Every structure is written in structure tokens, then in C-alpha cells.
Amino acid sequence: MFDMKKVEIEWGGKTLTLETGRVARQADGAVLATLGETVVLCAVTAAKNVKEGQDFFPLTVHYQEKFSSAGRIPGGFFKRERGATEKETLTSRLIDRPIRPLFPEGFYNEVLVIAQVLSYDGENEPDIVAMIAASAALTLSGVPFMGPIAGARVGYADGEYQLNPTMDEIKAGSLELVVAGTRDAVLMVESEAKELSEDVMLGAVMFAHRESQKVIDAIIRLAEQAAKEPWELASSEGNNELLGKLRELAGSGLEAAYKLVGKAERVAAIAAAKTPLKDAYADADPATKLKASKLGKKLEAEIVRTAILKEGRRIDGRDTKTVRPIEAMVGFLPRTHGSALFTRGETQAIVTTTLGTKDSEQMIDGLTGLSYEHFMLHYNFPPYSVGEVGRFGAPGRREVGHGKLAWRAIHPMLPSKDEFPYTIRVLADITESNGSSSMATVCGASLSLMDAGVPLKRPVAGIAMGLILEGKDFAVISDILGDEDHLGDMDFKVAGTTEGITSLQMDIKIAGITEEIMRVALDQAKAGRAHILGEMAKALDHTRTELSAHAPRIETMQIDKAKIRDVIGTGGKVIREIVAETGAKVDIDDEGLIKISSSDLSQIEAARRWIQGIVEEAEVGKIYTGKVVNLVDFGAFVNFMGGKDGLVHVSEIRNDRVERVADALSEGQEVKVKVLEVDPRGKVRLSMRVVDQETGEELEDTRPPREGREDRPRGDRGDRGPRRDGDGGRGRDRSRGRGGDRDRGDRGPRPERGDRPERKEEGGDPEFAPAFLTRNDDD
Template sequence: MFDTKKVEVELGGKTLTLETGRVARQADGAVIATIGETVVLCAVTAAKTVKAGQDFFPLTVHYQEKFSAAGRIPGGFFKRERGATEKETLTSRLIDRPIRPLFPEGFYNEINVIAHVLSYDGENEPDIVAMIAASAALTISGVPFMGPIGAARVGYKDGEYQLNPSLEQTKDGSLDLIVAATHEAVMMVESEAKELSEEVMLGAVMFAHEASRKVVDAIISLAEQAAKDPWELDTGADQSALKQQLRDIVGEDIAAAYRTTSKSERSNLLNAARDKAKAAFADAEPQQQLVAQKLVKKLEAEIVRGAILKEGRRIDGRDTKTVRPIEAMVGFLPRTHGSSLFTRGETQAICTTTLGTKDAEQMIDGLEGLSYQRFMLHYNFPPYSVGEVGRFGAPGRREVGHGKLAWRALNPVLPTHEEFPYTIRVTSDITESNGSSSMASVCGGSLALMDAGVPLKRPVSGIAMGLILEGKDFAVLSDILGDEDHLGDMDFKVAGTSEGITSLQMDIKIAGITQEIMKTALEQAKAGRAHILDEMAKALDQTRTELSAHAPRIETMTIDKTKIRDVIGTGGKVIREIVATTGAKVDIDDEGIIKISSSDVSQIEAARRWIQGIVEEPEVGKVYSGKVVNLVDFGAFVNFMGGKDGLVHVSEIKNERVEKVADVLSEGQDVKVKVLEIDPRGKVRLSMRVVDQETGAELEDTRPPREERPRGERSDRGDRGDRGGDRGRGPRRDGEGRGGRGGDRGGRGERSEGGDRPRRERSEGGSPAGGNEGGDPEFAPAFLTRNDD
């Protein structure tokens, strides 16, 4: 029933399988690509006709990850895949960028390239598989595609390149690089690196290109078995005469416009030249008018490219290596945690850094499962930045892609979560744009992070390189303008520190570039990055040592895992009380690491002391601050160390005799206490009289020994009471002795009736039970504590 064709190729010790003819047979081309147990289906369809008046190529690439591929159900309220995630958007761009230049000029049929992840094994990333599947589907579809392309991911660890590493291997290494290439040349590069040298990066690109060639050969082998008949392409009539006519009409006007350094003035002059050409063909057929408009654009490209190659003169008068004037400033905004204004020529970005706590992390629900992102970078490109009106709404694919490029450039130099336990968000708002706003976001973002006190390893700068290639002649341009980007052959972005590259991205509009061109671009970019770093250092050359007054402070402490339950409390009761009382946020993980955060340092300290009081054991002889929480006839219960209670006996309140506790102390009163004794059951006996209540300093105990005191202060009855306690009847069900008639009978007071209420609250006559029945108050049981639960 199925006429299935299949090819296999070994890549990095893994088998890549390409199959067609079994699934999606009504599409123009459909291929299932498999590596390991990761499976991606890509289907290509193309319109057979072109809409009237259409003068652009409507290529749409859509990549989607099905949660069922990983055996998962989508999280959230809607249990169905909805709008594209950031990863899906970035992968769609990853597929689009290398294949778009390989369609012939003048081909305007609409094409859909749709890739679905059908199975994901958690080891082999589906983005590379999808790129290969898309290339194969286009190659066998019959549409005029000048491919195929191959794709490969490269890692780098311990001086060795790794081909198509697993997700874990990529995280452990110092490079994550993706390359797409034809058999002859590299088409696209995307990477994140940990300050690697130009030589290592170039070697990685060439290593990936060699692997891509194997993929190209496999796709050609599949096409030889299953390709459909190629479409006939109308090459069109000879337009050289018409182009010369336009050159005579507006050639000088265009050349004069591109000698104008101001973007707005240049734009006005170009619009005037285009209107002049349009007027010259006002009486022509509509199709000829359309052709004339396109030829004007070609004429612009020829004039600009010729001036650069022949005269070395760029649009704004610079040579090929000069970077536009730079002005950078930090602390640009008063209430942000960190901010900068970075201006390079007519490109400008306002960058801000915001610091948050762990609960501000971004939750990501993907094929890999639920994960959290502590560093975010969001790029915004409003239409006013280029002097235009237009749609202003949710970020598009371009904004997502530029933001991720800047994220990759800065992420390798960020401190670890242990070194800097903050969630970090950088926003880049482009206020002017004339070339490389993504690299302005890198520079401005680096300054904003340093202004916020984020301890970067080193500052990061970025530069965009361009290329003009005619035959064997080429010129690499540093810090390209927007027009040089549009009219040139390459957009080559490099970001890094003084020690090496952190991100590299390349897109081209021709059928690939050589190793020689890439090497020249990398060397020229290195010099440009160094110059930009020097200019940035004039604004701020190192990270601020203090955080903004408006930023939250985070203090980290570690407790024993066995104490986690005590800090959280039943149903979270204790930790909620700490947060509500102190005003600080408290996060605790399963390893016992606690993060306390607040913009008010006193709130952090209050929460820290409270937690320490819960987890630490009191020390005999040490002085603590506490609060009176309950008054009884024989003394006062004091809460200290946040979660501990102890009894200050009436005889330990003052050196002189206290007749009534309420005359001296009140509930809620702050006091200083010294721990006198902790019995084997954990009951704590405290003293106030040996502590200076103002300073907390210990005082000398001037009270004479009991045998030297007047008889009225000895209370021998209390001794008998103690002895009575020793004659208690033994343990009850709550583990307390009943106590004898004298002083320690109060042991019964520890027994809770119904499991909740202390027996002393059931005392008759309004006085606490078990306090001093038959004995002197001075020698009442000293180890009673409140039962707060």
C-alpha cells in the first residue's frame, strides 16, 4: 500500500533516518526524520499560482511541539497546545533563515513548511531533526529549491568538539552551536559560548559544516528515489535595457542620497528619487510599473555595493572598520534597580535591570517537563524607533529572536544562583534604530546589569558585521547600518568579553560564505568589540558594590534538614506567621536552604532571628531578647529565639522580692533574659534579674546564697515541695510525673485535657493549676512552658 523510501546516515555515533511515502502523502513533500527516539514530521505545500500584483516571497515556517511526544499533557487550564511558545518561535526562525535564501529570485508562490514533533526521547533535541526534515521535504517536493541543506549541533568540552551532543552534555560543556550549510558553504550560525576564542569558534563552525555535508548527501540519496518532477520556472524577460533607462533617470539622485549621512535626510531623498521613477512610468502597464519599482531597488543596491567595493566608501562616509560614535550612560532612570542609555550612531536602547526573588522566576512548561528560568531578557521594537507608524502589540518573531540573541550573549557571564540568589530581568526598549539594535541591547544590557550590582564575570559588548560579495571580491563591514544590512549579503553578529566570544549569529542572503570570509569577519569583529568595551567603560567599568535602594535584599541561610518541618509548621502555619509578622518573603527548599528577601533590611533580620530561634537550641548562660507572653502567679513565660518559651520565676524577675508579677511585667513587654537551666525534658528556666534590661549586659549576681538569706526569703516549705515532687507517682500518659504535695504537684499541669488545652488553664478559682499548691511561690515548678499548639 505504501511506497516507502528510506535512507540512513551515521552522525556522532547516532543514526539519522529519513523516510517518505508513508505519512502526509497529499503534501508536495513530506519527510519523517528520526534520531534515537526523537521523531519529527515535516510537510511542505506550495501554491501553484501567484496572486496578482504580489512582489514578495510568502514563505511560512511553523514548528510545533506536541506534548504527547514526551508522554505529557499540557499544563494550565486549557489542555491543548495553543499559541507558539518562545522555543517554537525560535525554532521556526532557525528553519526559515537558512532555507529562504535558497529560493530563486522572482519565485513568489506561497509555501508552507510545517514541522511537528511526534516523539521526543529527552536526549536528542528536535530542532536539528526538524531542520533536516524541512530540507528533505523541500528537496523532494519539486519546488525550485536550491538546496538541500544539512544541519548539526556542536558542543565543546575539554578541548574536544562534540557532534550533536545530548541536552546534558551541552549544559556541561562551554558551547552550544547550531550550523546549517549546503555542501559548498555555511548558510546560518546560531550559538552561545562561554568566552571561547575566535579560533575555537571558527573550528566549531567548520566541524559542523563537515557533518552537515553527510546530511546533504543523505537527502540527495532520498531525492534520487522519491523526488517529484521539478517545477518549471519562468526566468522572465531581459530587463537590462529598462534598468539602464532607470539609471539615466534617477541614478545620480540615488547616488547623492547615499552620500548623505543623516538617515532621515537620506530617506527623504530616496523617496523623492523613487517618486521620480514612478512618475516616469505612470503611463506604462501595471506589470511594467511593478517591474520598474523592483529595478529601482536593484539599482540602489548596485550603487551602494559598488561604492564600497571600488572606493571603500560607505553610506555614512566611514571606512569598512570604523565603529560609529558611541555614548553610554548608567543610572538613567531613578526608580529602576539598574538602567542605562546606550547610543551608537542612530541606534539607541534604553535598558533596565529588575531584580526579584525566586517566586519571580519564569515557569516553562515544555517537552522536557516543568522548568524555571531565573534570567529573562525582553526586547521591544516600537515603530517610532524607525520613524514609522505601525502595529504595536504582542512581540513578533523578530523581537523574540533578537531578545534571545542578546540573552545568549549575556547569560554566560552571569553569576550562579548560589553567588547571586536573584531572579534577573533585563528589558531593552529600542528608541532609535539604524542597524544592529540587538547588539545595542547586549551593550546596554551589560551596563544595566552592572549598574544594578549584578556581579558579571566581565562586561559584554556586541557588534554587527556586514558583507559585500561580488565574485571573488568582498568587503567585510564593521557596525553596519540598516541600509547596509538590507543591501548587503550577510548579517554577522558577534558578542563577547575581553576574554572571548559569548554569542555568534550569522544570516546570509547568498548561497553561503567561505571559511576565509568568516575568519576575516571574526578578526575584524574582535577589534570592534574591544573598541566598544572601552567606550562602555567610560560610563561604568565595573559592577557596583551596592544594590539599588529599591532592590530587594536576599539573605541566604542553611538549616538542618530535620528542622525544615519546624520552620514550615503544620500546614505552613509557622512560615506564614513569620512572613505576615516580619513582612519579609521566606523561601525554603528541600535541602534546607532558606532565602529571606525584602527591601527593608530590618525585616530580613527579624525573620532571620525568628528562624534561628526555631532551629537553634538555647545555650545555658547566654543572654537573649524575648517577649512576655503569659503571666502566672509564680512568674512569667517569655518567648525568646523566635520559637522557644521559658519561665522566669518570680524570684528571678528582680533582686528584691516581687509580691505580684503583674505589678512588674505585662504581656507583650520586651525583656532580656539569661538561660539558667535546661532540664532533660527541654524545659527552660530563665532569669531577668542578672541582665541589664537596657543594654542586655550580664550583671553580677549580688543575691546571697539561700542559707544566708533571712528566714522569710528561704521558704523551706518550697524545699519540702520540691521533695514532694520527687515522690511523684511516676509517669502519666503524657510522660510527666504527677508531683507530690509541696511544690512540684504542678507536674499535672502539663497534662493536656483533650490533647489541646494545658491543664493549668483548667485551674479552679482563676489561678493556674499546678503552680504552688501548699508551697511558696518562689519555689514553684521552674520548668513549665506554654503549650501554643
């Protein structure tokens, strides 16, 4: 029934399967790719006609993760997949970037690529599988695609490269790098590294490219069995003649315009130079106008590229290695926890850092389940930053991608959560842009984090490199401008510290670059990065030792896991009471690690003392500060360790006699007490009279010893003789039971309690006091 075609290869110790002809048969191309038990379906459709007036290539890539692929039901109210998550957006870009340059110039048919994760085994990441499936589907579709491509993920641990490592292996290693390329060259690189050298990074790129060749061969074998007939492309005859006419009309004016250093002056001069072109083709048909417009851009690229390649002169007058002037300042905003203003030429970013507590962490609901992220970096690019009118609202794919690139650059230099238990949010607002605002974000983020007191291991800087390639001749240019980015062949971004690279991203607009070009670009970027770090150090070269006065303080304490229940209390009663009474936030994990946070240090200290009182045992002889919580006839109960109460007997309130406890103490009164005794049941006996209530210092006990009893040696009591009545009792008629009447003889009536004669010992004898109790907050 199905005309199914399939190829299989062993790749990285696992089986990669590509199949077509069974699923999504009405698409122009559809491939089901399987690696391990991770399965991705990619379907490609393309419009057969071009929309009138279309002057760009409308390629759209959508990557979607089905929760059912991991046996999960989505969270939230609707319980279904909704808009694209950050990971889905980033993976869509990851697929888009290497395939876009492989469509021929002038091809403007709309192309839609949809990759859906149908099964996820928790081990083989679906993004690489989706990229391979997209490449195979395009190759089979007949759409003019100069592929195939393949992608691979590379890790690095113990001096060895790892092909398609698991997430656990990546976390344990020092590199996560994704590479996509054709058979002959590399097209795209995306990475995060822990200060690796240029040689190690280049080696990882080339290792991934070599290992990808097996996948490219498999796609070609599948295409030989199932590829559709290729589309016919429109002829480009007459383009050279039209380009020559445009050069005559505007060539000299454009050359002069591109020699102007200032962006505003240059833009105005370029617009004036194009006026003869508009006049010449004002009455032409729409197709000719469109062709003239596209060739006009090609003429601009030719002028700029020739000046760089032949003369070494760039648009703003710099040579190929010079970085534009840099100005950096920190503490730019008064109420933020950390802030920086970073300006490089005509690119500028305001970057702020906000510190929060654990409850500010970002919750991520993905295929692997719920996870929490304590470091966020968000990037905004308003239209005024390039002097334009445009959409202003939720971040688009570009903003998400640029923010993630900066996140990868900074992330390896952050302290661990144990070292710095804060949730960190960095916000980059681009206020001017003329070349690599993402790298300005990296520099500004590093300064802002240090200004906030986040202990970065080392400052991080980033630089964007460009490429002009004509045949075998090429020029690598440092710190590219916006126009150089548009008219050049490469966008190569490198971020790192003085010790090595933390992030590398490369996008190629041509069929690919060689290892030699990449080596030159990496070496030149290293020198540029060192220069930028030096300029940043003039503003701030170390992390501030004190947090902002407006930032919350967080203290951590470790308790025994057996005491967690005591701190939380029944239904969370105790921990809620601590938060309500002290004003501090308290978080406790399953290992007994407690984080106490507040902008007021006194609140943190109050909560810490309270918790210590719950988990610690009272120490005999130690003096504590407590609060009277209950008054009774024989004394007062004092809460002195947050969760512990002890009894101050009436005789231990002060040295002189206390007739009524209420005359000496009141509920809620703060007192200082010394622990006299802790009995085997945990009951605590306290004393106030031996502690100076003003200073908390211990006083000498000046009370004379009591008569007899404790001071009198008991000695040998000898033979006490036979028991009376012969029944082992002590003069009681046992036959009447405990409640029977005893013969009181001539003792007369029992006196009323208040008429009893006073005891000789002043303050009463504690031996005759009722047994004291300890409150239980859970009762």
C-alpha cells in the same frame, strides 16, 4: 499499500532515519525524521499561483512541540497546545533563516512549512531533527529550492568538539552552537559560548559543516527515489534591458543621495531620485510596475555595493572598519533598579534592570517538564524607532529572536544563583534604529546590570558585521547601517568580553560564505568589540558595590534539612506567621537553603532571628531578647528564639520580692533574659534579674545564697533504720491506697492557701514550684 521510501545513516553514534510516502501524502513534500527515539514530521505545501501585486516571498515556518511526544499533558485550563511558546518561535526562526536564501529571486508563491514533534526521547533535541526534516521535505516537493541543507549542534569540552551533545553535556561544557549550511558553504550560525576564542569558534563552525555533509548525502539519496518533478520558473528575460532604462532615469540621483551622511536627508534624497521612475511607469500595467519596483531596489544595491567594494566608501562616509560615535550613560532613570542609555550613531536603546525574588521566576512548561528561569531579557521595537507608523502590541518573532540573541550574549557572564540569589529581568526598549539594535541591547544590558549591582564577571559588548561579495572580491564592514544590512549579503553579529566570544549569530542572504570570509569577519569584529568596550567603560567599568535603594535585599541562610519541617510548620503555619509578622518574604528549598527578601533590612533581620530561634538550640549562659507570651502564678513564659519558650520563675524576675507576676510584667513586653538551664527534655529555665534590661549586659548576682540546701554538704546520711510498718512505706497505710485518709492527729484543720505562713526564702523556693512547660506552636 504505501509507496514508502527510506534512508538510514549513522550520525554522531546514533541512527538518523528519513522516510517519506507513508504519512501526510497530500502535502507537496513530507518527511518523517527520526534520531534515536525523537521523531519529527515535516510537511511542505506551496501555492500554485502568485497573488496579484505580490512583491515578496511569503515563506512561513511553524515548529510545534506536542506534549504527547514526551508523555505529558499540557498545563493550564485548556489542557491542549495553544499559541507558540518562546522555544517554538525561536526554532521556527532557526529553520526559516537558512532555507529562505535558497529560493530563487522572483519566486513569490506562498510556501508553508510545518514541523511537528511527535516523539521526544529526552536526549536528542528535536530542533535539529526538524531542520533536517524541513530540508528533506522541500527537496522532495518540487518547489524551486536550491538545497538541500543540513544542520548540526556542536558542544566543546576538554578541548574536543562534540556532535549533537545532550543538554547535560552542553551545560557541563563551554559552547552550544548550531550551524546550517549547504554542501559548499555555511548559511546560518547561532551560538552561546563561555568566552571562547575566535579560532575555537571558527573551528566549531567548520566541524559542524563537515559533519553535516553525511546528512546532505542522505537527503539526496532519498530525493533520487522520491522527489517530484521540479516546478518551472518564470522567465527573467527583459530584466537587463529594463534595469538599463532605470539606471538612465535615476542612477545619478541615487548615487548622489547615497553620499549623504544623515539618514533623514538621505531618505528624502532617495525618494526624490526615484520620482522620474514613478512618472515614467505611472501608466504601465501592474506586472511591469512590480518588476520596475524590484529592479529599482536592485539598482540601489548595485550603487551601494560598488562604492563599498571598489572605493571603500560607505553610505555615511566611513571606511569599512570604523565604528560610529558612541555615547553611554548609566543611572538614566531614577526609580529603576538599574538603567542605561546606549547610543551608537542613529541606533539607541534604553535598557533597564529589575531585581526580584524567587517567586518572580519564569515558569516554563515544556517537553522536559516544568522548569524555572531566573534571568529574562525582553526586547521591544516600537515603530517610532524608525520613524514609521506600524503595529504596536505583543512582540513578534523578530523581537523574540533579538531578545534571545542578547540573552545568550549576557547569560555566560552572570553570577550563579548561589552567588546572587535574585531573579533578574532586563528590558530593552529601542528608541532609534539604524543598524543592529540587538547589539545595542547587549551593550546597554551590560551597563544596566552593572548599574543595578549585578556582579557580572566582565562587561559584554556586541557588534554587527556586514559583507559585500561579488565573485571572488569581498569586503567585510563593521557596525553596519540598516541600508547596508538590507543591501548587503551577510548579517554577522558577534558579542563578547575582553577575554573571548559569548555569542555568535550569522545569517547569509546568498548561497553561503567561505571559511576565509568568516575568519576576516571574526578578526575585524574583535577589534570593533574592543573599541566599544572602551567607550562603555567611560560610563561604568565595574559593578556597583551597593544595590539600588529601591531593590529588594536577599539574604540566604542554610539550615539542617531535619529542621525544614519546624520552619514551615504544620500546613505552613509557622512560615506564614513569620512572613505576616516581619513583612519579609521567605523561601525555603528541599536542601534547607532559605532566602529572606525585603527592601527593608530590619524586616530581613527580624525574619532571620526568628528562623534562627527555631533551628538553633538555647545556649546556657547566653543572653537573649524575648517577648513575654504568657503570665502564670509562678512566673512568665518568654519566647526568646522565635520558636522557643522558656520560664522565668517569679523568683528570677527581679531581686526584690514579686507578689504578683502581673505587677511586674505584661504580655507582649520585650525583655532580656539569660538561659540558666536546659533540662534533658529541652525545657528552658530563664532569668531576668541577672540582666540589665536597658543594655542587655549581664549583672553580678548580688542575691545572698539560700539557707542550707544547695550550700550545705549532704554528706553520708548513714543507716536510716528499718522502714515503718514493714511494708516499705513511709508511715502511710498502703492498704488505703494513695487517696486514703491519713490520721492527722492533733494538727488541726488545714489552713487556707492564702493563710499559709511565708517561707523563709524571699520569693519562694523554686524547688517547690510546679513543673514549667514549653509551648508548642503546632498544638
